[in-house]
Amino acid sequence: MIFLSPSQTCTQELDRIARKYGASYKVLDWEAGDLEELNLRNIRVEEKGPPAEDPPDILWDLVPDADILIVHFCPVSKKLIDSSKNLEVIATMRTGLSNIDTVAAEERGIPVINLPGRLADSVSEYTIGLMIAETRNIARAHEDIRKGRWTKYFGNFSFCFELAGKTIGLVGFGEIGKKVALKLMNFSVEIIVYDPYVSEEAIRGLGAQKVELDRLMSESDIISIHTNLSGSSKRMIGKAQISLMKPTAYLINTARAAVIDKDALYTALRSNSIAGAALDVFWQEPVDMADPILQLENVTVTSHLAGTTKDALLKSIYKLTGRLEPFYERLSSGLKGD
Incomplete structure (x- = not known):
């Protein structure tokens, strides 16, 4: 499992999942020089789609063997999806899906999970x-x-x-x-x-x-x-x-x-x-x-604060991991999706 949204709460929840299902995970960061650069990159992805920005280089090495990919802002392009061999699900801690090529995921039969209404x-x-x-x-x-x-x-x-x-x-x-x-x-x-x-x-x-x-x-x-x-x-x-x-x-x-x-x-x-x-x-x-x-x-x-609350972040993490629970259970039992 790969998680691109590092925070203490995220890693605590991943630790819980790893213990419960015997899973292993890797936490990465979609790095930017500063907040302004991160915002600009995110806007480019929203306007032009996932190919507009590159994911972390290491992701290309990890995705081929990953079962679950969880992102926040990081783009998931067709090229990245096509490089996977085992992906069972792609999930995002966002309301929208502008950073994920949902058509490419559908072509591969990979479900995509988002969080409408999380904020x-x-x-x-x-x-x-x-x-x-x-x-x-x-x-x-x-x-x-x-x-x-x-x-x-x-x-x-x-x-x-x-x-x-x-x-x-x-x-x-x-x-x-x-x-x-x-x-x-x-x-x-x-x-x-x-x-x-x-x-x-x-x-x-x-x-x-x-x-x-x-x-x-x-x-x-x-x-x-x-x-x-x-x-x-x-x-x-x-x-x-x-x-x-x-x-x-x-x-x-x-x-x-x-x-x-x-x-x-x-x-x-x-x-x-x-x-x-x-x-x-x-x-x-x-x-x-x-x-x-x-x-x-x-x-x-105001400075784009409407969704910035501790409650929203916590609810997003727990809601997303809850929706992924069936995938963890199936993978832990050795079953793969059809």
Whole structure:
């Protein structure tokens, strides 16, 4: 078994598995010079697929004899999959599968396991936190007090509102979007959803209403992005969509920056065509401190923290190893998949 996501908790869980099933494992790191390089490499893989980056050199020597391959960000290309002789399963500690060539795995009959919703609680909580922080000026007030200013009225004073009675638009209704909807219920809001891949019945079952994107953009008081980045979702929130927003509306993004057209958003914020935005993700990470968006007064920004909780990491590790349990059992009994 090969595990490319080293941490103390990971190795402790692998030790438990090794003792229980008589397995051996090798822990590797997909090394990068620093966090910025790691983020850039990860973004390249998300945008261009697994061949965009190379895995650790040693992996080419280990994969041919491995039964299980577990990764986090490390790319798993067709070439790497084809080099394997014994792989029974490929698993990733991520929600998405952009770093794994799932077509190549399917051709070889190798199942791929991911963790949809692994960050749903962390990101949904953070999303609602950003909604309140931006509309109620929490971060701006904090910054002003630290600078010696006791500010009571900010630029959005005339549309600094309560959530109760407002319309919240969710773009994307996967595990995170659903959790946001559930947690917003106690705020007495109306929730509308755009997601062409989720049925009207499923959306209605969580107390929300399915609508087309243009309607969501024009009717929402707060719009929150929860869609994966793909060819169809890249820049899906562009100039035309942003122009439909109310001048009192806010845009929240804890998903992927590239879902929004950066220039269109910047123009709308700078001209006060919309009330404001809260961004936890950027088009380049770490963000360039000279980025003009950072100079705007009507933006709350954070450093891609929405999914960064100890709970999310622990739950991911235990959930993944639990889903791999049938493979450990079969391999320990000497059986191989058909």
